[in-house]
Amino acid sequence: MPVRRRRFMQTGLGAASWLALPGALVARAAAGATPASSTADRYPPLVPGYAHLLHGGDWNPDQWLHEPQVIADDLRLMREAGCNAFSVGIFAWSQLEPQEGRYTFEWLDGVMDGLAKNGLRAFLATPSGAKPRWMSERYPEVRRIDGTGRRLPHGDRHNHCFTSPVYREKTRAIDSRLAERYGKHPALAGWHISNEFNGSCYCELCLGAFRGWLRARHGTLERLNQAYWTAFWSQAFQDWDQIDPRESPLDGLMLDWDRFVTHQTVDFMKNEAAPLKAATPHLLVTTNMMGTFTGLDSRRFTDVCDRMAWDSYPHLHGTESWKQVPGLSFVHDLYRSMKGGLPFILMESTPSQTNWFHTPSLKRPGQHRQEMLLAIGHGADSAMYFQWRKGQGGFEKFHGAVIDHEGSTNSRVFKDVASLGAELGKLDAVVGTTVRPEVALVHDWEIRWALHRAQGPRQGRGDWFNWFDKEYLTTCVDHYRPFWKRGVPVDVIESTQPFDRYRLVVAPMVFLLQPGVADRMRAFVTGGGTLVLTYLSGVQDQAGLVLRGGWPGGGLRELTGVWVEEIDSLYPNPAQRIVMKAGNALGLAGDHPVREYCELVHAEKATVLASYANDFYAGRPCLTVNTVGSGRVYYLAARPAEEAFHDAFAQALVRDLGIARNLDAALPEGVTVQKREGGGRTFLFVHNLKAVEQALDLPRGRFADVLAGKDVPGRLALPAYGTFVLERL
Ligand code: GAL
Numbered sequence: 001m002p003v004r005r006r007r008f009m010q011t012g013l014g015a016a017s018w019l020a021l022p023g024a025l026v027a028r029a030a031a032g033a034t035p036a037s038s039t040a041d042r043y044p045p046l047v048p049g050y051a052h053l054l055h056g057g058d059w060n061p062d063q064w065l066h067e068p069q070v071i072a073d074d075l076r077l078m079r080e081a082g083c084n085a086f087s088v089g090i091f092a093w094s095q096l097e098p099q100e101g102r103y104t105f106e107w108l109d110g111v112m113d114g115l116a117k118n119g120l121r122a123f124l125a126t127p128s129g130a131k132p133r134w135m136s137e138r139y140p141e142v143r144r145i146d147g148t149g150r151r152l153p154h155g156d157r158h159n160h161c162f163t164s165p166v167y168r169e170k171t172r173a174i175d176s177r178l179a180e181r182y183g184k185h186p187a188l189a190g191w192h193i194s195n196e197f198n199g200s201c202y203c204e205l206c207l208g209a210f211r212g213w214l215r216a217r218h219g220t221l222e223r224l225n226q227a228y229w230t231a232f233w234s235q236a237f238q239d240w241d242q243i244d245p246r247e248s249p250l251d252g253l254m255l256d257w258d259r260f261v262t263h264q265t266v267d268f269m270k271n272e273a274a275p276l277k278a279a280t281p282h283l284l285v286t287t288n289m290m291g292t293f294t295g296l297d298s299r300r301f302t303d304v305c306d307r308m309a310w311d312s313y314p315h316l317h318g319t320e321s322w323k324q325v326p327g328l329s330f331v332h333d334l335y336r337s338m339k340g341g342l343p344f345i346l347m348e349s350t351p352s353q354t355n356w357f358h359t360p361s362l363k364r365p366g367q368h369r370q371e372m373l374l375a376i377g378h379g380a381d382s383a384m385y386f387q388w389r390k391g392q393g394g395f396e397k398f399h400g401a402v403i404d405h406e407g408s409t410n411s412r413v414f415k416d417v418a419s420l421g422a423e424l425g426k427l428d429a430v431v432g433t434t435v436r437p438e439v440a441l442v443h444d445w446e447i448r449w450a451l452h453r454a455q456g457p458r459q460g461r462g463d464w465f466n467w468f469d470k471e472y473l474t475t476c477v478d479h480y481r482p483f484w485k486r487g488v489p490v491d492v493i494e495s496t497q498p499f500d501r502y503r504l505v506v507a508p509m510v511f512l513l514q515p516g517v518a519d520r521m522r523a524f525v526t527g528g529g530t531l532v533l534t535y536l537s538g539v540q541d542q543a544g545l546v547l548r549g550g551w552p553g554g555g556l557r558e559l560t561g562v563w564v565e566e567i568d569s570l571y572p573n574p575a576q577r578i579v580m581k582a583g584n585a586l587g588l589a590g591d592h593p594v595r596e597y598c599e600l601v602h603a604e605k606a607t608v609l610a611s612y613a614n615d616f617y618a619g620r621p622c623l624t625v626n627t628v629g630s631g632r633v634y635y636l637a638a639r640p641a642e643e644a645f646h647d648a649f650a651q652a653l654v655r656d657l658g659i660a661r662n663l664d665a666a667l668p669e670g671v672t673v674q675k676r677e678g679g680g681r682t683f684l685f686v687h688n689l690k691a692v693e694q695a696l697d698l699p700r701g702r703f704a705d706v707l708a709g710k711d712v713p714g715r716l717a718l719p720a721y722g723t724f725v726l727e728r729l
Contacts, residue, residue, distance in 0.1 A: 042432035042678035054085040057385030062092035082421015093127035121189035129195035130157035144201040162268040179279035190284040227543035228252040251453040252544035288347040297445035311348035322689030332378035334492040343381040352400030366721030377674030377685030433678030437489035442507035450512035482650035487662040487673040499524040518555030526629030561605030561626030577613040586652040592645035599637040688718035702729040
């Protein structure tokens with residue numbers, strides 16, 4: 001499972017309230033827009049007419065066809081666990097089409113009927129994540145070619161070619177049959193297309209498609225040569241057929257390959273979605289993405305996914321586990337923001353252990369419930385697991401499951417899941433509500449790729465995670481965390497998404513500047529918005545060509561009022577510090593250590609708020625602010641080494657702009673709060689992420705504990721890993 005290592009981490013209203021949604025609102029919701037503010041401002045539930053949080057996960061009855069009693073038991077136990085939705089048939093192609101053209105759907109008929117009889121819903125999967133053996137043998141072109149030119153053997157999963165016409169035809173054929181046969185089935189809730197798309201193929205079909213894609217993008221070879229700067233090392237292309245993404249030190253070409261891989265994967269998914277949407281236009285199609293996985297730009301899937309869905313496997317272990325949670329929250333916010341606030345699907349998570357972790361520690365009492373309610377607090381309308389039942393064999397026989405090999409309900413995990421199931425049943429009014437931040441954090445896959453592909457301005461840290469993007473992701477989370485700590489909600493958007501719905505936009509390391517972004521930033525600031533930009537911004541264009549005329553380039557020099565003349569790259573443990581200027585407009589004091597990047601900045605128009613303490617550039621600007629129209633642009637020229645700077649800076653901005661927090665209370669360390677609103681109601685998710693009890697003083701007002709069904713006192717006692725869902729009355 002090499003892909004693993006690339007992952008970041010990683011109520012009371014009834015169905016009637018959906019009917020109150022005006023038609024235009026439903027259409028906008030379907031398109032991913034934020035609903036207008038009114039009492040009917042809730043998005044539709046994931047499953048039409050089924051206004052409940054979904055609880056369940058991956059179920060593999062295809063592994064138990066030899067023991068029908070197990071399948072019957074599962075259906076009974078699912079109800080006992082308070083579950084209501086399952087993804088079925090994800091890797092079942094061999095059981096659905098054991099020989100080419102011979103379909104054996106009878107077992108799936110029984111499974112779907114069993115689900116329906118028990119009031120359970122199915123995200124029916126298309127089986128393209130793993131192909132049957134006959135196909136690999138008869139049509140070798142469906143097997144991927146790796147970077148060394150080797151055609152991969154059949155075994156394993158996620159190793160097919162996304163371009164192969166045969167693979168596309170075969171997936172289309174089986175998907176069409178699934179749609180015809182189950183389109184009207186009462187258990188059908190939606191479509192789970194394939195599984196965790198990833199990887200790329202270098203076969204002639206893929207290379208041909210890449211060259212075609214390049215022609216469409218660049219038009220002529222002259223333009224492509226110019227964009228790739230191919231005069232460097234005599235790399236010029238004389239023919240489109242000479243282009244091979246494996247052989248070149250041209251970072252522009254690599255960047256295009258990254259884009260093409262996403263494009264081709266989305267295109268493959270569209271081919272799968274077409275027959276499903278044709279048969280069931282009212283049901284959602286989605287695919288489960290891998291969080292911030294580097295290999296695909298998940299945002300490009302928003303076109304084809306009705307709802308975004310992701311699989312969450314955070315490493316939350318030990319007494320300091322709460323420190324990992326901002327990174328997890330960041331990804332939840334990312335998936336909610338991809339479709340403008342539309343609730344997303346938590347499609348997989350482990351109910352207990354994750355077998356591919358080096359050290360699969362057990363979830364401590366309360367941790368599982370908390371992890372699920374955290375996702376819901378950020379906008380998930382589901383809590384789904386991998387996996388329902390442990391298989392007896394195969395790669396994942398030791399992966400956590402709701403039903404253990406022992407088989408009974410007499411396990412801690414089952415009891416935890418069942419008790420959560422009962423609680424989720426009380427949260428119907430949360431379904432379709434959303435989060436409405438005034439702050440946005442900009443995160444672009446294109447920036448990560450560009451930083452990864454560029455040889456400089458310094459190299460990555462060398463470990464797998466940070467090597468990829470020179471700590472871009474870490475930096476995004478560093479800028480996100482201080483808001484999270486204060487319970488300030490944040491959308492995580494792409495630089496191409498609208499800024500105008502926010503009051504504060506924080507855009508760290510906009511290394512690659514996409515077309516039009518600088519103009520939209522200017523319009524945002526001129527209109528009164530506040531923008532934070534940092535070191536390594538406006539460095540190169542979309543092709544990978546460095547922007548001339550001084551960094552931050554592409555229009556950002558005028559906007560920020562600074563010119564970056566040089567970038568000092570620091571060895572570990574530097575003595576350099578940021579010193580706040582006395583009487584600065586943000587009211588910040590003291591000094592803070594920095595690491596890795598120190599830009600030597602000229603404040604051309606901007607006002608200096610802080611400067612460097614040491615070395616030959618002591619006294620030169622390090623934090624500036626520029627007033628443009630009725631807004632402001634801050635520029636941070638160095639990478640702070642500690643949270644304290646980020647905390648102080650974000651706190652000053654929040655105070656200065658009067659940005660609302662989810663709860664106006666002093667949050668103890670390790671306590672976080674999310675807020676979901678809609679249908680005239682406001683829900684607060686209060687979590688004590690620490691392994692020790694803490695207390696929270698609530699502000700004035702009346703709050704109800706939704707799960708306990710009673711009012712709460714002014715001082716809330718938070719047990720270790722305790723989560724409360726409060727309603728502000
Ligand atoms: C997911 C995958 C599942 C299962 C799970 C184990 O990434 O989609 O099929 O392998 O990991 O954690």
